[in-house]
Structures are given as structure tokens and as C-alpha cells.
Amino acid sequence: MRTFSDRVLSIQPTGVRKMFDLAGDDVISFGLGEPDFQPPPIAIEAFHQAMLDGRNKYTTTAGLPALRSKIAESWASYQPGMDEHNVCITMSGTNALLNLFLSLVNPGDNVLLPEPYFPLYGPDVSIAGGTAKYYSCLFENEFIPDVEHLESLVDENTVAILYNFPSNPTGGTLDTTQRDGLLEFAKRHDLWIISDEVYDRIVFDEPHVSFMGTGYERVLIVNSFSKTFAMTGWRMGYIASTNVEAMQQIIKMQYYIAACSNDAMQHAILAAMTQASDYPNILANEFKQRCDLIVDRLNAMPGVQCHKPKGAIYVFPKVDVPNMSSHDVAMELLKDGVLCSPGSAFGPSGEGHLRFAYTISQADISRGMDIVEATLLRLQAEA
Numbered sequence: 396m397r398t399f400s401d402r403v404l405s406i407q408p409t410g411v412r413k414m415f416d417l418a419g420d421d422v423i424s425f426g427l428g429e430p431d432f433q434p435p436p437i438a439i440e441a442f443h444q445a446m447l448d449g450r451n452k453y454t455t456t457a458g459l460p461a462l463r464s465k466i467a468e469s470w471a472s473y474q475p476g477m478d479e480h481n482v483c484i485t486m487s488g489t490n491a492l493l494n495l496f497l498s499l500v501n502p503g504d505n506v507l508l509p510e511p512y513f514p515l516y517g518p519d520v521s522i523a524g525g526t527a528k529y530y531s532c533l534f535e536n537e538f539i540p541d542v543e544h545l546e547s548l549v550d551e552n553t554v555a556i557l558y559n560f561p562s563n564p565t566g567g568t569l570d571t572t573q574r575d576g577l578l579e580f581a582k583r584h585d586l587w588i589i590s591d592e593v594y595d596r597i598v599f600d601e602p603h604v605s606f607m608g609t610g611y612e613r614v615l616i617v618n619s620f621s622k623t624f625a626m627t628g629w630r631m632g633y634i635a636s637t638n639v640e641a642m643q644q645i646i647k648m649q650y651y652i653a654a655c656s657n658d659a660m661q662h663a664i665l666a667a668m669t670q671a672s673d674y675p676n677i678l679a680n681e682f683k684q685r686c687d688l689i690v691d692r693l694n695a696m697p698g699v700q701c702h703k704p705k706g707a708i709y710v711f712p713k714v715d716v717p718n719m720s721s722h723d724v725a726m727e728l729l730k731d732g733v734l735c736s737p738g739s740a741f742g743p744s745g746e747g748h749l750r751f752a753y754t755i756s757q758a759d760i761s762r763g764m765d766i767v768e769a770t771l772l773r774l775q776a777e778a
């Protein structure tokens with residue numbers, strides 16, 4: 396008797412969730428990448444008001460034209476002239492990613508994905524019937540991929556490359572020269588670029604460098620309101636592209652995934668983007684201070700080396716404890732009261748690293764870092 400599809404049997408729960416499920420309530424948690432803020436009050440009020448006003452119905456599949464136009468306008472400094480036809484609202488960045496792989500990939504195709512990675516990418520590609528091919532983003536190279544390495548991976552069945560900057564889990568960001576190198580690589584091979592830019596507004600000091608506005612017609616931007624407006628539970632995101640033909644295909648696919656996204660919430664997000672447009676900057680300022688704090692603490696610990704990220708909400712230090720894997724170290728930290736993610740949960744190049752999401756207060760970061768320091772000193776002494 397056939398039970399379940401090969402598709403569902405081939406995918407596993409992610410390592411980040413496994414650690415989270417092991418942790419008790421009393422740990423200091425650097426585990427999940429979820430901002431410890433609430434959405435801007437205006438969004439919550441507008442959500443409530445929209446429901447009272449009867450906005451409880453289906454919307455068009457691509458979403459409310461006013462919201463899509465607002466999103467298009469928010470990209471004007473990168474790409475002027477876009478309008479509602481360049482945007483499809485999705486039920487989260489997660490939904491946007493799955494839509495794109497389903498819309499672009501045929502069985503037998505492969506997709507180039509970063510490694511260490513956001514753990515959904517590979518399973519998404521295989522759900523779409525394709526094969527994931529991983530390119531490394533190494534500590535030694537500030538987590539930026541090497542174009543020669545990409546050239547060694549690409550073949551005639553490669554249809555797309557996914558870039559993710561600012562990166563989860565590494566915090567890596569691009570400068571324009573690096574971006575242009577990655578863009579030229581994709582152009583040389585006629586690849587779709589899926590650019591996951593969900594942390595675009597959580598950047599420190601320097602403006603976000605996007606693949607939007609580069610003039611390449613095969614760029615598809617994945618974005619989300621989860622992190623930038625602290626509304627992970629609302630499940631709202633979008634896909635944007637200058638390529639209207641691609642958007643039409645994507646919107647058709649979106650109908651079969653979710654029909655449309657949440658009516659009242661789209662009104663709430665429009666209110667947030669209109670009346671609390673500065674909110675992501677408030678978050679970014681706080682995350683920058685936390686980032687400085689945690690990086691300084693980690694770099695003062697034995698066997699630890701940590702780059703200072705220029706965006707996102709994660710640090711990904713190299714943590715060297717002789718004869719212990721990153722999973723072993725993470726388990727020891729958990730016993731001592733700190734939850735973080737072993738780097739190996741994000742792919743083989745993550746081995747030897749830990750990921751800390753600095754999504755807790757500065758006081759809790761300091762308390763957590765005291766524990767990490769004591770644990771590492773103990774483990775080094777025992778090694």
C-alpha cells in the first residue's frame with residue numbers, strides 16, 4: 396500500500412526547530428530569528444478597524460492594488476516607475492519562496508543555493524522537483540560567495556541562483572562591487588536571480604544593496620514584513636520584479652497556493668507603510684547596538700572569532716572547542732541555560748560555528764554572554 400508521497404518523505408524538520416523544542420522556558424534564547432518587538436500600534440489599530448469595516452473577504456490574488464502600489468513606490472529609489480503590476484502579495488516570505496521555485500523549476504533542473512543557508516531553500520527546491528546545488532559562503536570571505544566557485548557548479552540544467560543578503564544565518568551583506576560580480580555571473584548563464592531580501596531594512600550604517608534596479612530582467616525579489624515590521628505571526632510578504640510577464644505567471648501560481656492573502660491585514664500593512672514607515676529604522680538602530688554588544692563580547696572569548704555583521708539579526712561566530720562539534724557545544728550551552736543554534740543546522744560549512752539571534756534585550760544578551768563565556772572556558776579547560 397502506498398502511504399505518503401516521496402516528496403513529503405524526503406523533507407525533514409529543520410535543526411533550528413529541533414533545538415528550540417528541546418529548550419525549557421527558563422533558558423536565555425538566542426534561538427529563533429524573531430524580533431522581540433510588536434508591530435507598530437497603527438498597524439494593529441488599522442487591522443482591527445479593517446475587520447470592523449467588513450474587510451473580511453477575498454481580495455484579488457495579487458493583493459490590494461493600493462498596497463501593491465505602495466510597495467512599488469517604496470522601491471522607487473532603486474527602481475523608479477514600478478506599479479501594482481510589479482508586485483504580488485504573499486502569505487509570508489516562506490510562501491513567496493515556494494511560489495518562485497514552483498514557478499521556475501522543472502524536474503531535472505537545478506538551483507544554486509547558498510550554504511550556510513536559511514533551511515527552507517533546499518527542501519523547497521526538491522518539493523518543486525528540482526535539485527539543490529550549494530555554493531559556499533565562507534567565514535574567510537566574509538560570507539560572500541566566490542564567483543569562480545559558482546562557475547564550477549553551474550551547468551546546462553541550472554535555471555536559477557538564490558542570493559540572500561543580508562543573510563540568515565551569517566549576517567553577511569554585499570557591497571555594490573560584490574553585487575555586480577554576482578549579477579554578471581547570473582547574466583552570463585541566463586539564470587533567474589531569486590533575491591531573498593527579507594532583512595533589507597535591518598541594515599547598519601550603509602544602505603541596503605539590492606538586486607532590484609540592476610536592469611536585469613530575470614530578477615525576482617522576495618520580501619516580507621515579518622522582520623522589518625516585527626510581525627512574524629502575521630505571515631505577510633511579497634514578490635516584486637520589473638518583469639511583468641514573470642509576475643503574471645507568479646500570480647497565477649499564487650492563486651493555487653493561497654487564492655489571496657489576508658484582506659484586513661493588507662489594509663493594516665498599508666497603514667504601517669504609510670504612517671509608520673520609519674518603524675524598521677527604529678528596529679535597526681536597536682539591533683545595531685545589540686550587534687555591537689554581542690560581537691565585542693564574543694570576540695573577547697577563548698577560541699571565538701566573530702565578524703561584525705552589517706545587517707540582519709544574527710551573528711555566526713567561529714567557535715573552536717577541540718574535539719567538539721557545533722552541535723555538542725550548543726548542547727553544552729543549553730545545559731548551562733543558553734539556547735543557540737549549531738552552525739551545522741545550516742549546512743556543512745556551518746560546522747564549527749554557532750548562530751546567535753540577538754532578538755533579546757541588551758541586558759539578556761549580557762547575561763547570556765556571561766554564561767557562554769563560562770561554558771567555553773570550562774569546555775576549553777576540559778579539552
Ligand SMILES: Cc1ncc(COP(=O)(O)O)c(C=O)c1O
Nearest residue numbers: 487488489513563593619621632
Ligand atoms: C532569509 C529568510 N528568508 C525568508 C524568511 C521567511 O520569513 P517569513 O516567512 O516569516 O516571511 C526568513 C525567516 O526567518 C529568513 O530568515
